[in-house]
Amino acid sequence: MISETVLQELSRIVGPGHMKSLPEDLTDYSKDATKLQFMPDAVVFPGNAEEISQILVLANRERFPVIPRGAGSGISGGALPTKGGLVLTMDRFDRILAIDQDNLITRVESGVITARLQEEVEKVGLFYPPDPASVKISSIGGNIAECAGGLRAVKYGVTRDYVLGLTVVLPTGEIIQTGVETVKGVVGYDLTRLIVGSEGTLAVVTSVILRLVPKPATQRTMLSFFPDVLSAVQAVSNIIRNRIVPSVMEFMDKLSIDCVREETGFPIPHETGALLLIEVDGHENMVSQEAKRIQDTCTRSGATHFQASSGEEEAERLWEARRNASPSMMRLRPNKVSEDVVVPRTRLPELVLFLGQLGEKYGIPIPAFGHAGDGNLHVNIMYDENVRQEKENVGAVVKDLFRKVINMGGTISGEHGIGITKAPYLDMEISGPSLDLMVRVKKAFDPNNILNPGKIFGDL
Ligand SMILES: Cc1cc2nc3c(=O)[nH]c(=O)nc-3n(C[C@H](O)[C@H](O)[C@H](O)COP(=O)(O)OP(=O)(O)OC[C@H]3O[C@@H](n4cnc5c(N)ncnc54)[C@H](O)[C@@H]3O)c2cc1C
DSSP states (O other), rough: OHHHHHHHHHHHHHOTSSSSSSSSGGGGBOOOOOOOOOOSEEEEEEEEEEHHHHHHHHHHHHTOOEEEEEESSSSSOTTOOOOOOEEOOOOOOOOEEEEEEETEEEETTTBBHHHHHHHHHHHHHHHHOOOOOOTTTOHHHHHHTOOOTTTTTHHHHHHGGGGGEEEEETSSSSEEEESSSSSSSSSSSOHHHTTSSSSTOOOOEEEEEEEEEEEEEEEEEEEESSHHHHHHHHHHHHHHHHHOOSSEEEEEEEEHHHHHHHOOOOOOOEEEEEEEEEEEEEEEHHHHHHHHHHHHHHHHOOOOOOEESSSHHHHHHHHHHHHTTTGGGGTTOSSSEEEEEEEOOOGHHHHHHHHHHHHHHHTTTOEHHHHHHHGGGEEEEEEOTTHHHHHHHHHHHHHHHHHHHTTTBSSSSSOOOOOOTTTTGHHHHHHHHHHHHHHHHHHHHHOOOSSSSTTOOOOO
């Protein structure tokens, strides 16, 4: 519990009007997209790195937790104040400071919403590729803290591939710059990469230097229907073997397809066992050629139907199937736990087959969709919390799933992070000296465990 005197000190640091501590004002900051809830003692809206530094010095003196918060769209509970304390929101860090068209970089404050940055750079013919499905609601700082991925990762990579340098406040209050503003730079340890994906446990990111690329001239969207998962995944491999790297290769299994068809009426032939949404981008001639070769490859791999967009409106229509995958599966059960596991791309059929067996074992549906191009599948464990057995089984289903994924050479989280929801399973993938080293890194940055305690590692 933060004392009244300390609250007054905090208010002095951020200035009047930039702190809230009345219970009715705190509810919005007690939740994120997990729908779990923990009340903080107070929320502050700092305006610059110096204020954050003073807050963290005070937190070390008084020993209260500080939880960085971007837009609160996280789905592993990273921004939740599980131990109370102070939520530090980055809403006022909302400026795009520079778009440098000659050096292909941008400087941006961490509270900027990602879609806004994308729109601004696209106005001058540049492109910031990382595109989590939450792009319209998540912040650059949250994307960096989670190393957000997205649909275009198969061709363009993930957030870490675009971060050149950071300005951060360390948990002990020092303000430092990491990295460089050039493509090359190898001086000292790579603190930038260490902080990207650290889930707000090592530093508060205040501003960022990001790499940009030229905006692709055009794009083409295609939808291909397959009789089964094996032929769809075979098509993905064949496309890549043909030296084409689409910007998007999204997959949906039969359960997801059936939900979308029933919920939205989207026309998908009933015999379809798997679906691929593919997008290519680049110069017009290349895009046309690649689209043609992709159609031939899908047909040769067993596709029963194929549609290609002839313009933006048509592309939008094709995207509807994929966009509705997540909401429409709520018709199966009222509750869901969504995991974002990754396996080597060629092993996706084995994973989807396993999900069917897992669902049968526990008597629940487990639809899956996701990024076939990079092997990252969103596995949805559907259950009814009013059915005792289903609710009790969820933990066992998750454990069976993670065990299988790790045995297949995969990982338990491709982009959503560990936070609190996956912390109990962390040592299934990382243990022994590797885990010890990570905990020692955390302690070196944050000796009093002030910044986002309880995240990733549980209680230290
Ligand atoms: C509908 C939906 C779709 C999604 N799709 C995707 C997807 O395709 N790919 C994907 O990767 N994720 C996806 N997500 C998850 C989520 O949007 C991302 O993890 C996103 O990066 C979180 O950003 P945020 O600003 O909302 O962060 P928050 O939820 O506010 O915080 C997330 C974590 O980042 C830390 N943090 C936030 N800002 C800072 C900062 N400035 N400095 C230090 N730490 C900070 C917090 O402490 C917390 O640990 C999706 C979420 C939803 C709800």
